[in-house]
Amino acid sequence: MAMNSIKMKKLLDDRFNNPEWRTSFNRDKDVYRVEWQDTHQGISITVPNVIAKYEQSGENAIDELVYHVEESLKMMHVKQELEGKEKQIYPVIRSTSFPKKTKAGVKMVYSDHTAETRIYYALDLGHTYQLIDQKMLDTEGWTLERLKEISMFNVRSLSTETKVDQVAGNNFYFIATRDGYDASRILNEAFLEEMRLNAVGELAVAVPHQDVLILVDVQNEMGYDILAQMTMQYFAEGRVPITSLSFIYENKHLEPIFILAKNKPTNENETKKDE
Structure with missing residues (x-):
């Protein structure tokens, strides 16, 4: 029998049966919600998306959903402090379209990066992390500069071991540890400088997700074309997509590029502006 929204709602009711939580289902919007009884903070789940994943992966899809919802609910219910947790603070890369405020209207803490990307800051909680907002910063009496300095020190401590593939005469290097901070390594300037010094051609960098x-x-024109296709594919498949554009790294600066029909990189500085 095919899965539908009502059956999925009953399945989720069973999995989120906790006296401290309240569940509800909006039939008109096909949205299931789990929230704390006392604070009403919670997670909204789009049921058709869950059904699609369930039809692909079965119970594994529900197990993964429950795990992430439970972790997020726990994070909402614990007052997070920064003092004494300096080693758990990291920068995370997001697109410039990422919200600048929380749903509660609190300003997020962020720094400018490129025309396509922005730097946010996260407190690592083990299996997940919490983005740091202005309220957390004010409570601790911290400045953005202190937060930035601590996070940049920590990102430099992360492994930069790469997997290497050679494609059409171009060397492609990948970091994909899935520790939540793979894209963040683009902020490790010493690492980028080392890669640039050892490059035969130009060094291109991408953070699709x-x-x-x-x-x-990049040692020939084909390299740019392959990178463009690869970045677009990764961007489309990423759990937290960032940008489908890639960058040229030169003189300690990241310059967004896009690929024309002749596989030639073109400066996009005149067409892309900071939001």
């Missing part, structure tokens, strides 16, 4: 950093020693 949170869980991968791609670096390419």
Whole structure:
């Protein structure tokens, strides 16, 4: 018998049966919600999306959903402090379309990066992390500069071991540890400088989604075309997509590029502006 919204709602009711939580189902919007009884903070789940994943992966899809919802609910219910947790603070890369405020209207803490990307800051909680907002910063009496300095120090401590593939005479390097900070390694300037110094051609860099950093020693025009196709594919498949554009790294600067029909990189500085 095919799965439908009502059956899925009953399945989710069973899995989220907790006296401290309240569940509800909006039939008009096909949205299931789980929230804390006392604070009403919670997670809204689009049921058709869950059904689609269930039809592909069965119970594994529900197990994964329950795990992520439970982790997120726990994170909402615990007051997070920064003091004493300096080693757990990391920068995370997001697109410039990522919200600048929380749903509660609190300003997120972020720094400018490129025309396509922005740097946010996260407190690592083990299996997940919490993005740091202005309220958390004010409570601790921290400045953005202190937060930035701590996070950049920590990102430099992350492994930069790469997997290497040679495609059409171009060397492609991948970091995909899935520790939540793969794309963040683009902020490790010493690493980028080392890669640039050892490159035969130009060094191109891409962060299509949170869980991968791609670096390419581009030695011919085909390299740009392959990178463009690869970045677009990764961007479409990423759990937390960032940007489908790639960058040229030169003189300690990242310049967004796009690929024309003749596989030639073109400066996009005049057409892309910071939001």
